[in-house]
Amino acid sequence: MFIVYMIPWLDRSLRFPDPSTALTEPNGLLAAGGDLSARRLLAAYHHGIFPWYNPGEPILWWSPDPRMIIYPDQIRVHRSLSKVLRNKPFQLKCNQAFDQVMDACAAPRGGQAGTWIVDDIKQAYHRLFVTGHAHSIECWLDNRLVGGLYGVAIGKMFFGESMFSKVPDASKIALTGLCRILDFHQFDMIDCQMYTDHLAFMGGETMRRGEFLLRLDKAVKKPAIVDLWGGFASESGISTSILSDKLIAI
Structure with a gap:
């Protein structure tokens, strides 16, 4: 079962939240939603953010600390x-x-x-x-x-x-x-x-x-x-x- 966390939901823009706002538990969870287009993925990597999610979950974006x-x-x-x-x-x-x-x-x-x-x-x-x-x-x-x-x-x-x-x-x-x-x-x-x-x-x-x-x-x-x-x-x-x-x- 997917647990709902208080994190931003991405819109159609390619903007991500500041990685410093990521949760500490689970470590680095930053945002949800969006898509896996090449433009969004590259924008994420430029800011130290990457996707990771399990089947049945929305796309989750992470920036853990430490790295x-x-x-x-x-x-x-x-x-x-x-x-x-x-x-x-x-x-x-x-x-x-x-x-x-x-x-x-x-x-x-x-x-x-x-x-x-x-x-x-x-x-x-x-x-x-x-x-x-x-x-x-x-x-x-x-x-x-x-x-x-x-x-x-x-x-x-x-x-x-x-x-x-x-x-x-x-x-x-x-x-x-x-x-x-x-x-x-x-x-x-x-x-x-x-x-x-x-x-x-x-x-x-x-x-x-x-x-x-x-x-x-x-x-x-x-x-x-x-x-x-x-x-x-x-x-x-x-x-x-x-x-x-x-x-x-x-």
């Missing part, structure tokens, strides 16, 4: 993962199977009965993909998609949305590859939204919402990279072994 982020140059590669990168024949690709990545992220996991990545979300992010704003990072093994993530890039900011693994370490490899690319292009941050132990293990940290929004505002105004993905955005992809040469294991 989970990863600096691309501070991704943490443990020795066990470094060994996997060097020795297993994984391939990294970008934007070759965006819809498949979303479908895999939407699949129930860990005893979950459902998913928040409903059909409307899939269609909305597919539109962002077609317009060049949304991207997928894919981990392949023996020509099978075994892990990956998707998100949105604006300026020098990447907004991570979801990730999945079908074999051990596949999502870690995708995240490592993403950080390698973004570090090369001097991206400021990856927005990971909410804290998880998995992201903390990989080098993620929390940041107060006020500081996050100040840094976000600067990052999204920086010029976008035209050829962001380079050789990763090809059918053959790139061997993950090159990542072990660029990152220090700890």
